[in-house]
Amino acid sequence: EAQVTQNPRYLITVTGKKLTVTCSQNMNHEYMSWYRQDPGLGLRQIYYSMNVEVTDKGDVPEGYKVSRKEKRNFPLILESPSPNQTSLYFCASSLRASIVNEKLFFGSGTQLSVL
Amino acid sequence: ELKVEQNPLFLSMQEGKNYTIYCNYSTTSDRLYWYRQDPGKSLESLFVLLSNGAVKQEGRLMASLDTKARLSTLHITAAVHDLSATYFCAVVPNTGNQFYFGTGTSLTVIP
Numbered sequence: 001e002a003q004v005t006q007n008p009r010y011l012i013t014v015t016g017k018k019l020t021v022t023c024s025q026n027m028n029h030e031y032m033s034w035y036r037q038d039p040g041l042g043l044r045q046i047y048y049s050m051n052v053e054v055t056d057k058g059d060v061p062e063g064y065k066v067s068r069k070e071k072r073n074f075p076l077i078l079e080s081p082s083p084n085q086t087s088l089y090f091c092a093s094s095l096r097a098s099i100v101n102e103k104l105f106f107g108s109g110t111q112l113s114v115l
Numbered sequence: 116e117l118k119v120e121q122n123p124l125f126l127s128m129q130e131g132k133n134y135t136i137y138c139n140y141s142t143t144s145d146r147l148y149w150y151r152q153d154p155g156k157s158l159e160s161l162f163v164l165l166s167n168g169a170v171k172q173e174g175r176l177m178a179s180l181d182t183k184a185r186l187s188t189l190h191i192t193a194a195v196h197d198l199s200a201t202y203f204c205a206v207v208p209n210t211g212n213q214f215y216f217g218t219g220t221s222l223t224v225i226p
Contacts, residue, residue, distance in 0.1 A: 001217075020175075033214070042203060043158075043216040050212065058213055090157065103148060103160035104214065 006091050007096075012035065013081055015115050021076045021110050023085075023091030031094045031102070032074040033058070036087040038074035049074055063088065081114040084109045117142045119206050129225050131193050136220045138187040138204035146207040147180050147187045150181070151200045155193045157194035158203065162189075 004025045010013065013019055025090035035058075038101040045058030049068040063085055074093075078085060089110045094102040118141040129132050138147070160171065162171045164180035164187060171178050177190045185202055193215040205216045 031212075035214075035216075040218060042218040043214075044206075045213055045215070048213060056213075059215075092158075103163050104150075104158075106157040106159070108157050 003060065004037045004091055004093055004105050004107040006089075006110050008110060009108065010111050010113065012113045015082055016080050018047060019078050019081060019112075021078075021089060021091075021112070023050070023074045023107060024072050025074075025093040025105070026072065027093065027105065028071065029093035029095050029105070030071070030104075031096065032068065033092050033104070034064070034074070034076050035092065036060065036088050037090060038086075046076070046089075081112075083114050085115045117208065117215050118208075119204060119215050119217040121204060121220050123201075123220060125221050125223075126195050127223045127225060130195055133193065134191050136189040136191070136222075137200055138189070138217055140185050140187075140204075140206045140215070142185075142206065142208045142215075143182075143183075143210075144206045144208050145180075145182055146209070148205040148207075148214075149178050149187070149189055150163060150203045150205065152203065153200050157223075162200075191222075196224045196226060198222060198226075199224045 034046040035043040047066040048053045091107040092104040120139045123136045147164040150158040154159045167182040169180045175192045180187045201219045201221045202211040205214045
């Protein structure tokens, strides 16, 4: 089944403890991206990747890192999480890097709480 | 700063009625997307609109795009309870590859 898989689904952690949220797609998509969803703010893009080894900052990249060593994986790393990073995170992908005429396929989301 | 504004933010409507959700954006773009999110779920794509005057319809939903006015509409015809969800529009500027989402419209259809 074609899908975008995120793990974990729920995560509770403490301030400063490094964590990684994994994202994997099995559709051979070139474009992958991370978003955070906060009440009243909609979705905001954190980072995106047009292809392997190519990543760019979105609107809210501070406090996050990403890597794209393989086409299928795009992990989101929080080196030193803080409470203001408590949010619902979504990974998404689309087939082509140009993304014209391409819809995003979303993962099921990761609810992160930083205490 | 690029803005994508949706109106209304919350919408409660009776079954059988019609209504329109508006999405205004502040950049030059021919690429406008609509997504649906059910409570506690992920987002799924509804429509992709790629040119001025584009109109797409599926079931009771119809989306249109006016790039000159920088406005997209999502029209709901004869609403049913199954349409209750949050609807997001998203824009990709002509000069970039980043998606900018609106704040969402939470729709509740009352029997």
